[in-house]
Amino acid sequence: MIQHLLQVYWPEWNGERVKGPTGWNNTTHFIHNEQRRSVMRIYNTHRDKARIEFEFAVLDSLQQVPLSFKIPAPLPSASGDKMVRVQDGSDRYACLFAYIEGVRPEEGSTQAAYSFGEKTGELVNALAVCSIGMEPVYPPYFELLQSYPACSEAFILDFCKQPPMEFKDQIEALHILKEAYADICSRLESLKNLPQQLVHGDLNLSNLLVDAEHPHTVTALLDFEFCTRDVRAMEPAVVISGFLGIADERKAIQQFCEGFASRVRLNAEEIAAIPVLMRLRMVDVFLHFLSRYREGTDESQVLREQVDMLAAGFKRMESSQKWLDDMLFQYLM
Structure with missing residues (x-):
């Protein structure tokens, strides 16, 4: 399913796939190839396009503000859309984001x-x-x-x-x-x-x-x-x-x-x-x-x-x- 989505919508980002952390609300997959890395996110708990559109509008607006930290950056598909339907009968949406360098802090860590x-x-x-x-x-x-x-x-x-x-x-x-x-x-x-x-x-x-x-x-x-x-x-x-x-x-x-x-x-x-x-x-x-x-x-x-x-x-x-x-x-x- 993930490979099909990449081949159809983000062919230039296709590569080796590694499943990332799965939360209560979504699933992530890390995509690696020789040129670049990305993260695919699949929204599991809703089928509401408007929710994702608002999230992306916030991210787009924040991109215009100088920040000392990174935020997610959605990548448009070959059709120009930033979200696509998962073709598995579930009507879920999938999106691709640019990979951000860094690691998750250890559970319970107070260092940061x-x-x-x-x-x-x-x-x-x-x-x-x-x-x-x-x-x-x-x-x-x-x-x-x-x-x-x-x-x-x-x-x-x-x-x-x-x-x-x-x-x-x-x-x-x-x-x-x-x-x-x-x-x-x-x-x-x-x-x-x-x-x-x-x-x-x-x-x-x-x-x-x-x-x-x-x-x-x-x-x-x-x-x-x-x-x-x-x-x-x-x-x-x-x-x-x-x-x-x-x-x-x-x-x-x-x-x-x-x-x-x-x-x-x-x-x-x-x-x-x-x-x-x-x-x-x-x-x-x-x-x-x-x-x-x-x-x-x-x-x-x-x-x-x-x-x-x-x-x-x-x-x-x-x-x-x-x-x-x-x-x-x-x-x-």
């Missing part, structure tokens, strides 16, 4: 935390001035109640109170998620008043590259699929939530905040909202995987793992609240 903060702040500034001319396809995080039509409030609360048999032993963890969901729902309206702009929305260690020889330096930010208009403070909130629970979490968060503040200064209201936005991100992840389970995309084991991980995350947030608040105000003001 300061650089990650710098690049995140730089991206926030760049996205603030991007001119897209299109309406975002993905809703902002604060529109949580409209984002998952497969999971109504009644269904979510009932699932957590009276879960199916395969989740009965997770009743305590589901209670934590139910309480977090109810709390976040009561705060959504207030979040809408925070400063808004385009945000990447999914920055984490799996969506960046670092210099192979200098792993403390971020060289690229990847995967702009979920870019949308949201509150500005959501960008650092997503990153910081990913640092909780790793070794040296305090050091990583401090260094990230220092790097971010060297590029962007948030106001006091935004900083105070970051812990709430972190919990919103975690509730959103729960509803994402609950929807996938209900729609039959994932087996129950996938949701079970997410339930345990997220419940543990909420416990860490509760125990970390005091030092996290102090650190955010100390380094982000």
Whole structure:
């Protein structure tokens, strides 16, 4: 299938294929030939051309802004299109991107935390001035109640109170998620008043590259699929939530905040909202995987793992609240 796509749409890029990392939402393949390298991406979880068009419009706009790091650059096919249908009956889309030098940081690594903060702040500034001319396809995080039509409030609360048999032993963890969901729902309206702009929305260690020889330096930010208009403070909130629970979490968060503040200064209201936005991100992840389970995309084991991980995350947030608040105000003001 991959060879056929290359031969028909990107013949000059055809070459040896190596399967890359596969995430929840897409599959990647590295293409190598004597002249050049590229990365093919296949979108697995949607068939919506408009989502990819908006992502590419953001990337095109960012290409006009001087950046100290690389971002994905889509390669037009022989017909001039940047996305093509996969001819396997699935109606999925495939795209080809120029290869970016760098390596993924080791899981749980804190080496690049300061650089990650710098690049995140730089991206926030760049996205603030991007001119897209299109309406975002993905809703902002604060529109949580409209984002998952497969999971109504009644269904979510009932699932957590009276879960199916395969989740009965997770009743305590589901209670934590139910309480977090109810709390976040009561705060959504207030979040809408925070400063808004385009945000990447999914920055984490799996969506960046670092210099192979200098792993403390971020060289690229990847995967702009979920870019949308949201509150500005959501960008650092997503990153910081990913640092909780790793070794040296305090050091990583401090260094990230220092790097971010060297590029962007948030106001006091935004900083105070970051812990709430972190919990919103975690509730959103729960509803994402609950929807996938209900729609039959994932087996129950996938949701079970997410339930345990997220419940543990909420416990860490509760125990970390005091030092996290102090650190955010100390380094982000």
